[in-house]
Amino acid sequence: MKTYGLIGFPLSHSFSKKYFTEKFLNEGIVDHQYELYSIEDIQSLPELLSAETTISGLNVTIPHKVGVLPFLNEIDEAAEKIGAVNCICVNRLEGEVHLKGFNTDAFGFEKSLSPLLQQQHTKALVFGDGGAAKAVKYVLEKLGIEYKVVVRKAAENAILYSEVTPDILANYKLLINTTPLGMSPNVDTFPEIDYSKIGDQHLAYDLVYNPLETAFLSKAAAQGAVTKNGLEMLHQQAEKAWAIWNT
Template identity: 70%
Template sequence: MKTYGLIGYPLSHSFSKKYFTEKFLHEGIADHQYELFPIEYITSLPGLLEVNPSLCGLNVTIPHKISVLDYLNEIEEAAEKIGAVNCISIKKFGNEIYLKGYNTDAYGFEASLKPLLKPQHDKALVFGDGGAAKAVKYVLQKLNIDYQVVVRKATNGAILYGDVTPEILKSHKLLVNTTPLGMLPDIATYPAIDFMQLDAGHLAYDLVYNPLETTFLTKAAERGAAIKNGLEMLYKQAEKAWDIWNNIP
């Protein structure tokens, strides 16, 4: 039996478990299982690996995407630059366990964003500066898209929502929400910007996928902007994780 799983805390629901369980069923992949491992502290990881010798790969979610770095033998270049890992390959060499960390969020975001980009999307506003924003900023840099981070509390390198002028909104045609604003059950919340400044040249991307259309996306669409939720990104990163676990030496 090959086991894959998700570590994080708490783990009340999981896209990954549903995705991989259905994948194994529909594709006739026998002797594979995907389990949830709710560990509150990353210090529990070595013990988890010891009592689950069939583990071949892990997904990593909050709050461990950064703290897990100290437990890895190797980190891919992208994950190292981002400073966060959400996928781990587990290889065994005799009695030794070798862990390599990856960031598939960046892959998923880039793969789902690129088909939508147009020439005017050369400047972006990134709402929020948490863990999810790390992968977004990495991809924007890779695509040579200038970006400005917008936050609610003052921090270096970012501006406050109150500082987002009409001129900034008109010149930054790509808007990316990396915050949980608008996620169920708080669906009425959204980044506090002046949506009246948006037009058909804007692209609003929300990493939130539950609900499929957040208030942020609805308000942007009302102004004629193109919109995209985070569901495809989620599927893309899951597909990348499977490839890492099975096809990358």
């Protein structure tokens, strides 16, 4: 039996478990299972790997994408530049556990964003500056898209929501939400910007996928913006993780 799983806390719902369980069933992949490992303290990761000896790969979600780094034996170039890991390949050699970290968020985000980009999307506003934002910023830099990070509390190299002026919204036509705002069950929350200044030249992208249309996307769409949720990104990163685990 090969076991794959997700570590994070809390794990109230999981796209990954449903996705991989259905994948194993639909593709006739036998002796494979996907489990949820709700671990509040990342320090308990070695204990988990010792107890669950069939684990061959892990996905990593909030709040451990950065905290897991010291436990890895190796990290790929993209994940190192991003500074966050959401996928781990677990190898056991002569009784020793070897962990290599990857970031498939960046791969999934780039694959789902790129087809929507138009010539006016040369500047982006990135709402939030957590682990998910790290992958987003990496991709924007790779694509040559200038960006400003927007946060609730004053921080270096970021602006506050109150500082997002009509002029900024007119010039930054790619809007990306990396925060949990709008995620179920808090579906009435959204980045606090002036949506009346958004138009049909804007592209609004939300990493949230539950619900499929967040308040952020709904408000942007009402102004004529093109919108995209995070579901395809999740599909892309999940398939990338599967490829990594089977390399």
